[in-house]
Amino acid sequence: MSWNFEKPLVTLCDAATNEEDKKLWEKEDLGGITEDNNRMPMPVVLLVVLTVLTAFAVTFPLWGQRPTAELYAGFVKAMDTPEVKAIQNDDEAMKKIVQMNKGGGIMGGRSADDMIDRHPLSMNDLRIIKPQIETLMSSGVDLGEYTVVGDRVVLANFEGNLKADGTHERKQPWWDKGYTIDIFYLSYFFIMVILLIKRLPPSTWQPRHNNH
Amino acid sequence: MFKYLLAKNEDIPEGSAAVFFGFSSIIWFVIGTGLGSFNAAKLAFPDFVTGDMYFAFGHMRQVHVMAVIFGWISMAFAMAMMYITPILGNNKLWSEKLGLWNCLLWNAGLLLALTLLWAGVSSGREYSDFPWPIDLYLATCVFIPLAVNVWMTILNRKTQGIYTTNWFFAAATFMVIIVFLVGNSPEFFHLTGLTEAYLTWWFAHNVLGLWITPVAAAIAYYTIPKITGNPLYSHRIGHLHFWSVVVFYSTPAAHHLMSAPLPEWLKSFASVEGVLILVPAIAFVSNIMLTMKGKWYMFVENVEVRFTITGCLMAIPLNMQGGFQQTRAINWYIHGTGWIVAHAHLALLGFSTFLEAAAVYLGLQTLLKRKLYSLTLANMHFWLLLIGFTTYWVSMTIAGLIQGAGKIYEVPYIDVVIAEHPYMIARWLGGTLVFFGNTLWLYNMWMTARKGSVVPQGRMPHELQYER
Numbered sequence: 001m002s003w004n005f006e007k008p009l010v011t012l013c014d015a016a017t018n019e020e021d022k023k024l025w026e027k028e029d030l031g032g033i034t035e036d037n038n039r040m041p042m043p044v045v046l047l048v049v050l051t052v053l054t055a056f057a058v059t060f061p062l063w064g065q066r067p068t069a070e071l072y073a074g075f076v077k078a079m080d081t082p083e084v085k086a087i088q089n090d091d092e093a094m095k096k097i098v099q100m101n102k103g104g105g106i107m108g109g110r111s112a113d114d115m116i117d118r119h120p121l122s123m124n125d126l127r128i129i130k131p132q133i134e135t136l137m138s139s140g141v142d143l144g145e146y147t148v149v150g151d152r153v154v155l156a157n158f159e160g161n162l163k164a165d166g167t168h169e170r171k172q173p174w175w176d177k178g179y180t181i182d183i184f185y186l187s188y189f190f191i192m193v194i195l196l197i198k199r200l201p202p203s204t205w206q207p208r209h210n211n212h
Numbered sequence: 213m214f215k216y217l218l219a220k221n222e223d224i225p226e227g228s229a230a231v232f233f234g235f236s237s238i239i240w241f242v243i244g245t246g247l248g249s250f251n252a253a254k255l256a257f258p259d260f261v262t263g264d265m266y267f268a269f270g271h272m273r274q275v276h277v278m279a280v281i282f283g284w285i286s287m288a289f290a291m292a293m294m295y296i297t298p299i300l301g302n303n304k305l306w307s308e309k310l311g312l313w314n315c316l317l318w319n320a321g322l323l324l325a326l327t328l329l330w331a332g333v334s335s336g337r338e339y340s341d342f343p344w345p346i347d348l349y350l351a352t353c354v355f356i357p358l359a360v361n362v363w364m365t366i367l368n369r370k371t372q373g374i375y376t377t378n379w380f381f382a383a384a385t386f387m388v389i390i391v392f393l394v395g396n397s398p399e400f401f402h403l404t405g406l407t408e409a410y411l412t413w414w415f416a417h418n419v420l421g422l423w424i425t426p427v428a429a430a431i432a433y434y435t436i437p438k439i440t441g442n443p444l445y446s447h448r449i450g451h452l453h454f455w456s457v458v459v460f461y462s463t464p465a466a467h468h469l470m471s472a473p474l475p476e477w478l479k480s481f482a483s484v485e486g487v488l489i490l491v492p493a494i495a496f497v498s499n500i501m502l503t504m505k506g507k508w509y510m511f512v513e514n515v516e517v518r519f520t521i522t523g524c525l526m527a528i529p530l531n532m533q534g535g536f537q538q539t540r541a542i543n544w545y546i547h548g549t550g551w552i553v554a555h556a557h558l559a560l561l562g563f564s565t566f567l568e569a570a571a572v573y574l575g576l577q578t579l580l581k582r583k584l585y586s587l588t589l590a591n592m593h594f595w596l597l598l599i600g601f602t603t604y605w606v607s608m609t610i611a612g613l614i615q616g617a618g619k620i621y622e623v624p625y626i627d628v629v630i631a632e633h634p635y636m637i638a639r640w641l642g643g644t645l646v647f648f649g650n651t652l653w654l655y656n657m658w659m660t661a662r663k664g665s666v667v668p669q670g671r672m673p674h675e676l677q678y679e680r
Binding site for chain 2: 203
């Protein structure tokens with residue numbers, strides 16, 4: 001297999017190999033089927049590039065995440081304030097708690113207000129998770145590492161980088177090693193496919209099928 | 213068929229195996245969609261056939277799914293492979309006898325497997341429901357003989373090159389064996405927990421991604437250039453399509469388990485790969501559509517082209533759904549709802565069925581050397597399939613969105629059931645139209661074999677469709 005790197009974007013084969021390939025391409029009858037040597041149209045190339053970019057952008061874990069104990073820590077504290085205790089109706093009390101906890105803060109790299117809107121809960125839910133969150137608060141752990149799953153507050157199942165104390169980071173970053181692997185995987189794929197396609201005769205040449 | 217099983221290979225008429233596979237596939241399609249219609253009736257009308265456990269939805273659902281995948285779709289693939297592979301290599305099928313035994317063992321094994329499933333003998337894992345002895349039987353008596361026949365035919369070809377369709381056939385027959393043996397390993401080795409879940413969905417994903425999707429596409433790479441007489445638009449795009457199927461479809465199993473406690477990095481990796489299934493889809497659809505240049509009138513006039521192009525067009529919504537519904541942002545809403553059922557039917561009853569139906573129409577007419585008995589029945593079949601499928605898909609997609617909203621906003625379950633009821637009736641109506649269309653198809657092809665006018669030497673059956 002001979003390689004020619006003079007015009008790598010045109011062909012990677014030497015002239016003799018290209019000539020042999022062209023002859024075979026025109027001569028061979030594959031059950032009455034023929035193939036052309038057209039390049040991929042530019043809109044299709046752009047669509048593939050757009051797909052690759054979108055694949056990363058749309059899968060970053062910025063949406064659809066479980067709420068953390070940190071999100072509801074303020075709720076738990078607010079439950080014991082005189083203003084909330086004075087409200088008899090649960091729905092009204094929850095409205096008040098939400099109002100007290102909104103303020104444009106940032107939590108885990110995202111808008112805390114958006115997270116509150118995305119993960120509403122009832123006073124009954126809050127009563128169930130309150131003692132669990134209080135226990136965590138008193139033990140001094142990072143509440144951002146605990147997620148609320150139904151009626152339980154549990155250590156997040158995400159296992160990230162090792163921390164100095166030998167435990168794993170339990171907060172999900174917007175980028176993880178899955179994306180790094182994807183970058184390498186995709187790069188190998190596109191390099192191999194480009195090499196494969198550039199071994200064909202240049203796309204400026206079209207076969208003449210059945211002499212026309 | 214039986215008289216040829218013990219005959220010498222050279223005494224068996226060319227195309228026999230393909231013809232038996234073709235008719236088997238149509239019969240399984242009628243059975244499979246009949247079961248689907250029955251099951252849908254049970255969801256639309258809860259009092260329909262009650263009191264007998266064998267007719268309970270839980271017993272019959274998987275019988276419908278497996279009859280369609282391993283009866284209709286896979287046998288139509290076998291038919292296409294046994295018919296198209298030798299043509300593209302300018303030779304004969306390596307062994308008609310092996311093909312006939314393959315067909316017999318396939319039908320007998322599937323009948324046994326579905327009877328066991330119906331009786332409740334199931335592995336309990338979706339898409340890999342068969343118990344492990346059946347899995348081993350299907351690997352050794354169904355997929356390995358098929359692969360041997362396809363590979364040996366390609367290795368003994370009389371051409372130097374291999375056409376795109378045969379790349380897919382060769383690769384898919386190899387990959388489906390690996391998928392079957394590795395994907396069912398939780399049952400062979402009693403693996404449990406996340407390993408079981410991951411491998412179950414690796415199997416389910418790759419039966420679609422490495423078997424059904426590539427073979428269906430391979431059929432279109434044959435039917436469109438063959439019938440239109442146009443060269444395939446681009447050999448280069450064919451390379452991109454083939455390798456992107458192998459690379460991007462084989463990896464995203466974890467995207468079926470976005471809410472499971474799998475490592476998050478694995479989900480991120482799989483989710484990106486999941487969106488990238490759009491790359492082979494873009495390559496496939498663009499290559500086929502550009503091959504149609506100057507021959508679009510055949511989309512109206514020719515039954516096989518109409519089926520194929522409709523199937524290709526369905527690849528667009530199929531892959532848009534498939535690519536994006538698995539992302540974290542969307543999956544939390546539609547996971548576990550009828551949306552997924554609609555998507556699965558878009559893949560199997562939409563995209564792939566339309567492509568396979570074209571192959572079976574074309575293959576049976578060509579091999580039997582008979583003109584289609586009734587073009588009117590074929591047109592009715594197309595429209596019943598298209599209207600029935602579309603009714604099913606749209607109604608189930610809407611039902612899925614209702615279920616998703618009910619799930620997220622904690623609407624009482626019974627209220628969701630009531631809200632879905634009209635869509636369940638539409639689902640049943642759509643499925644029943646498909647079943648009815650398929651009975652017409654079986655009749656039409658049977659009559660084609662019995663009474664279709666003979667196609668003169670050197671002509672293709674589709675050329676005679678409008679000639680009386």
